[in-house]
Amino acid sequence: MSIPSGGYEYGPYHDGPDPLAPPVDLREAMDEIGRDVMEGASPRSALEELLRRGTPRTAGLDELTRRVWQRRAEIQRNHRLDGTLQDVRRLLDEALAAEREALAADPSDEARFDEMRLDALPPGTAGAVTELAEYEWRSPTGRENYERIRELLGQELLGSRFEGMKEALQQATPEDAQRVGEMLADLNALLAAHAEGDPDIDEKFAAFMREHGEFFPENPSTVDELIDVLAARSAAASRMLNSMTPEQRQELAELSQQAFGDPRIADQLSRLDEQLRAARPGEDWTSSARMRGDDPLGMAEGARAMTELSELDSLAEQLGQSYPGARLEDIDLETLERRLGEDAGVDVRRLAELERELRRQGMLERAPDGSLRLSPKALRRLGETALADVVRALRTGRGERESAAAGAAGEPTGSTRPWRFGDTQPWAVSRTVQNAVLRSASAGSSSVRLDVSDVEIAETEHRSRAAVALCVDTSWSMIAEDRWLPMKRTALALHHLISTRFRTDALQIITFGRYAQQVDLSELVALDGTWEQGTNAHHALLLAGRHLRRHPGAQPVVLMVTDGEPTAHLESDGEAVFDYPPSPVTLVKTLSEVDRLAKAGTSMSVFRLGDDPRLEAFVDLLARRAGGRVLAPDPDGLGAAVVGDYLRSRRA
Structure with missing residues (x-):
């Protein structure tokens, strides 16, 4: 590429991946x-x-x-694949028309005899071309067209087996046709020697390429590479013939004998196809493709089309x-x-x-x-995204601004951040001075002066602790009503908030269907929905109470997400009993556990998903017994409701 004098020229980058492309997200x-x-x-x-x-x-x-x-x-x-047949028919019709015109101007008996010969030609294209092989043409146009037919057949026949051969033989001479015949004979001999396991095959291949390498633009380095190239092309030609009608295949087979006026070329190609099929039986030699368009393709173009279809x-x-x-x-x-x-x-x-x-x-x-x-890193990422969505929802719903402080001015967390207008936290002096020194040194200044951009503050947080039990309903109705994903995203958001902002709080996630169980975040995220009858809030509250008792000095908080009234409870022997409608025993056991949590000063909130009247009546009763409250968010607002209520409980 030439570069203009005194200037630059820009173009696309062609040497591997684009160095300026953005990284994957x-x-x-x-x-x-x-x-x-x-x-x-x-x-x-x-x-x-x-x-x-x-x-x-x-x-x-x-x-x-x-x-x-x-x-x-x-x-x-x-x-469609009859392009060669159409071209031959057109050239033949033009040749016959020109010949009849020349014969009509000749009053001799010989001319009348030739007219009779032309009238008696077979109706098929192949038969007519074969019959005219020994005919003495009087018309120059007829003679040229007939020779053009032979050249065209040779070009198409070879072009369907050798890449670029048709173009290379556009101006073929008799000497070129002879060289092609010699190449085919030598190629068949080489393949036969390879099939027989000739120990000198490498030397014979090298000699063959020195003699005929111009016919192979792929420049194979071994006889096996040569066979691979030829077999793929030959198989494509075979699929092309399979895609034609039986009449078209017969026409081409007969016309092939007239390629360059030498039937030996067609015979050599036939032998080549047989050897390649035996050497590479794994190639697709038998399939076909229905070609139903209006653009006719010749044999060479048809083989290329079949190669493209195969690729x-x-x-x-x-x-x-x-x-x-x-x-x-x-x-x-x-x-x-x-x-x-x-x-x-x-x-x-x-x-x-x-x-x-x-x-x-x-x-x-x-x-x-x-x-x-x-991985835990991936779970943190999912929690961060879920919490960000919740924060946006909280800001939209409540008009609150996002704050990077972990709490009101309390005890330092050990982390710092850049000061922003309105911050009241104490300065992180060492970080502030370090920023000023680095900034001044990078600017080449020998003196150090503080700038507003240097100031960092120490993050603080309240040291009050909370023990939080998040009980989430995993019964089948949560999946059937499209509440499964919002439930999981809610747990992710709350877990991320507590693990990053309230690290002294103890969160336990409890799932409850027919039975309840304590799960970690990775188990909940990967939890599959199963067809399971039963909403065992009794068992979930039992596990929640056990978690809260393990943290006696923490503020107890229970957050329950459910879309169904309790329909199961746990017996003393550990078996779950299911009844629908809920049995009085289930309701009594569940409310008894609520009363036990309320006596321990537990802050309890129930998030009701759905508008079932029986569910609504039960959760209202539960909230009154526990001194808690009921929220009824839609699934998309569940995360904001739970996180917002957790923050409210913690402030209270």
Whole structure:
């Protein structure tokens, strides 16, 4: 590329990935994976689903597959395979018309005899061309067209087996045809020697390439590479013939004998096809494709179309990633870019980079049983996102501004942050002076002066502790009514808030369906919904009370999320008893546990999901007995309601 004198010239970058391309967005990808996992997908299937969907800036595997099938349909819809037959028929008709005109001007008996010969020609194109092989043409146009037919047949026949051969033989001379015949004979001899296990095959291959290398632009380095190239092209030609009608195949077979006026070329190609089929039986030699368009393709173009269809089929399989051991590295990027454009290759590289980075940065880890699971780092990321959504909802609903302080001016947490207008916390003197020194040194100043941008403050927090039991309903109705994901995101948001802002608080997550159980955050996130009858609030409150008693010096808080009245309770032998409508025993046991928590000074809030009158009546009774309150958020507002109530309870 020439550069103008005194200036610069800019162009696209062609040496690997774009160095200026933005990095992959792991935060967005992790949110997508986390959402699918919380809806019940495994981390592996969630990752695979992300790769199929793609991201807002990167096409996914499904979109690339759709484009592959669209391109395949275009080829079949726009083309047909009788182009060579049509070209031969047109040249033959022109030749016969010119010859009859020349014969009509000749009054001799010989001319009348030739007219009779022309009238008696077979109706088929192949038969007529064969019959005219020994005919003495009087018309120059007729003679030229007939020779053009032979050249065209040779070009198409060779072009369907050798890449670029048709173009190379556009101005073929008899000497060129002879050289092609010699090459084919030597090639068949080489393949026969290879099939027999000739120990000198490497030397024979090298000699063959020195003699005939110009016919092979692929420049194979071994005889096996040569066979691979030739077999793929020969198989494509075979599929093209399979896609024609039996009449068209017969016509081409007969016309092939007239290629360059030498039937030995067709015979050598036939022998070559047989040897390649025996050497590479794994190639697709038998399939066909329906070509129903208006654009006729010759034999060479038809073989290229079949090659493209085969490559598109392979790409569709690679992009589908549905076979055992599938990896993104299996995708042939060179073929993908050749068939769908460079953007497709960029998209696959980004998806592969995204997968690598998720693993490298520890977002996914191996469980003891070998399966993938979300790492603690990934769970923190999901909690951060869930809490950010809750904060936005709280600010929108209450008009509060977001505050980075962990509490009113109390005891330092050990962390600092830049001062902002309105902050009342004490300065972090050492950090402030350090910032001023570094800023002055970077500016080359020998003196140090404080600037507002240097000031950092010490974060503080209240040292009051809370023991929090978050009881979440995991009965089947939570899934059926689309409350499963909001419930999990609520737990994530509350867990992240407590673990980052109120680190001295003790949070226990308790799930309850037919039975209740204490779970950690990773277990809740990966929890699958199951068909299970029973809402055992009694068992959940028992576990909540046990958690609160383990922290006697902390403020007790119980937050319960449910969409159904209690329909199960726990017997003394540990068995759960289910009844619907709820039995009096279930109600009594549940309310007894509520009374026990209330006597211990527990702050209790119930978040009612749904408008069932029986549920509404029960939770109102529960709140009155516990001195707590009932909130009825919609599923999208559940997180804001729970977190907001936790903060209210803590302030109280």
